[in-house]
Amino acid sequence: MxxxxxxxxxxxxxxxxxxxxxxxxxxxxxxxxxxxxxxxxxxxxxxxxxxxxxxxxxxxxxxxxxxxxxxxxxxxxxxxxxxxxxxxxxxxxxxxxxxxxxxxxxxxxxxxxxxxxxxxxxxxxxxxxxxxxxxxxxxxxxxxxxxxxxxxxxxxxxxxxxxxxxxxxxxxxxxxxxxxxxxxxxxxxxxxxxxxxxxxxxxxxxxxxxxxxxxxxxxxxESAAVELSFTVSAGAQQTCVGGQLKSCGGPIVARVGVRGVPSGVVSFHTGEGKVHVASLSAAGVGAVEWRTSARESPFVRVEVRHPGGRMAALSNPVTLL
Missing domain, CATH: 3.20.20.140 (Metal-dependent hydrolases)
Known part of the structure; x- marks a missing residue:
């Protein structure tokens, strides 16, 4: 690039x-x-x-x-x-x-x-x-x-x-x-x-x-071997990390794509703490989705950890209206 x-x-x-x-x-x-x-x-x-x-x-x-x-x-x-x-x-x-x-x-x-x-x-x-x-x-x-x-x-x-x-x-x-x-x-x-x-x-x-x-x-x-994409969408609207999304009361879908974290653990975090956890394959490549609404929290952010708890990646939030 x-x-x-x-x-x-x-x-x-x-x-x-x-x-x-x-x-x-x-x-x-x-x-x-x-x-x-x-x-x-x-x-x-x-x-x-x-x-x-x-x-x-x-x-x-x-x-x-x-x-x-x-x-x-x-x-x-x-x-x-x-x-x-x-x-x-x-x-x-x-x-x-x-x-x-x-x-x-x-x-x-x-x-x-x-x-x-x-x-x-x-x-x-x-x-x-x-x-x-x-x-x-x-x-x-x-x-x-x-x-x-x-x-x-x-x-x-x-x-x-x-x-x-x-x-x-x-x-x-x-x-x-x-x-x-x-x-x-x-x-x-x-x-x-x-x-x-x-x-x-x-x-x-x-x-x-x-x-x-x-x-x-x-x-x-943690290194350039780790890749992460984090998007949040509501209907036709979509934003990525650091963005703001207005849902108009409808459902919100948060999606994370990860590469480079074999058997890693993806977690979504809101004002309620850790709200959803999913595991990646042994290949370390995968995508995870979680559904929420602006009524539940004003933001969502993501962490990806190795087995055992060492951090591999973490994001800033997307804010929800």
């Missing part, structure tokens, strides 16, 4: 080079591994510096978009500033009690950037996220391998559960909601793209990709 076309693009928006603490990869190596992982874009998010910003031009190309960013590591939680200006460094020297976070979020947004609450349940000093989600555009619910013994990896189950609980309240209260995304937080070789976010964008450009993420037109994959 040409980068000038509307379509689904795969990318990892949380990666580190040797310019971050614990990073062992050069920008060139990151770009090479991103291409090997079949990614279309990445975001360079060094810890509190812009040291690699000037180098990315030589490694990006028509087949790999590089978005400039930063992991802002404050005293009471980390966040991703995506789409910053070349050389821009966002201040990180504060905590939740200082009451200054909104000023820095506004600084990023004024430049067209996106603000992401990063690994909100990370089990290390300053990793636990104490800021209200209301100030952020997106929540990183999946950070690194889903099941990991590495002490710096996030508690993904806790992050997903917290985000999921907030969906129903957000949609019912204000009609809006905060999308989820997933990233690798790569520091070492072989980590990039595990997981990554698959975004519906008008083209492969920073503005279009960030717009797709902000709108929730995306789902999360």
């Amino acid at each position: 040409s980068g000038s076309e509307s379509g689904w693009y795969r990318g990892d928006c949380h990666v580190h080079s040797v310019c971050s603490h614990g990073g062992e990869l050069t920008p060139q190596r990151l770009a090479d591994e991103a291409r090997a992982a079949r990614l279309d874009f990445l975001a360079a998010t060094e810890h509190n510096n812009a040291d690699t910003h000037a180098t990315w031009g030589r490694y990006a190309g028509d087949d790999l978009l590089v978005i400039l960013g930063q992991e802002v590591t404050t005293r009471t939680g980390h966040w991703l500033a995506l789409g910053v200006r070349p050389g821009q460094v966002v201040d990180w020297r504060y905590g939740v009690q200082d009451g200054v976070i909104d000023r820095h979020l506004d600084e990023v947004r004024r430049g067209g950037g996106l603000c992401v609450a990063a690994h909100p349940h990370a089990p290390y000093d300053s990793g636990t996220f104490l800021y209200p989600y209301e100030g952020f555009d997106v929540v990183e619910v999946w950070n690194g391998p889903w099941s990991s013994d590495l002490p710096w990896q996030a508690d993904n189950e806790a992050a997903l559960a917290e985000w999921g609980r907030g969906l129903d309240a957000d949609i019912r209260r204000q009609g809006g909601w905060r999308p989820a995304m997933g990233n690798s937080d790569a520091h070492l070789s072989g980590q990039i793209g595990v997981p990554h976010t698959v975004v519906r964008a008008e083209e492969l450009s920073m503005g279009a990709v960030l717009a797709g993420i902000r709108a929730g037109r995306s789902w999360i994959a």
Whole structure:
């Protein structure tokens, strides 16, 4: 697919080079591994510096978009500033009690950037996220391998559960909601793209990709081997992940197609929790349908897990009217 076309693009928006603490990869190596992982874009998010910003031009190309960013590591939680200006460094020297976070979020947004609450349940000093989600555009619910013994990896189950609980309240209260995304937080070789976010964008450009993420037109994959389609229809109307469907009181059909998850388990989730479960074949290819109505829940989203519970893919919701 040409980068000038509307379509689904795969990318990892949380990666580190040797310019971050614990990073062992050069920008060139990151770009090479991103291409090997079949990614279309990445975001360079060094810890509190812009040291690699000037180098990315030589490694990006028509087949790999590089978005400039930063992991802002404050005293009471980390966040991703995506789409910053070349050389821009966002201040990180504060905590939740200082009451200054909104000023820095506004600084990023004024430049067209996106603000992401990063690994909100990370089990290390300053990793636990104490800021209200209301100030952020997106929540990183999946950070690194889903099941990991590495002490710096996030508690993904806790992050997903917290985000999921907030969906129903957000949609019912204000009609809006905060999308989820997933990233690798790569520091070492072989980590990039595990997981990554698959975004519906008008083209492969920073503005279009960030717009797709902000709108929730995306789902999360553990690797490029996993493919997922998620549509919801009512009569002649149909929409996909991140969309909104008006049913006029009639039946709604949610359909999921999956490839690359042998003997996987597909589950549909609404404001009532997990409402329908179905198994895939040993070949890992299949489709599942579930029927509902807007009276039952204002949204539906999907998870696909491997046998044993490890996540393979999860979607943002479709909202129902």
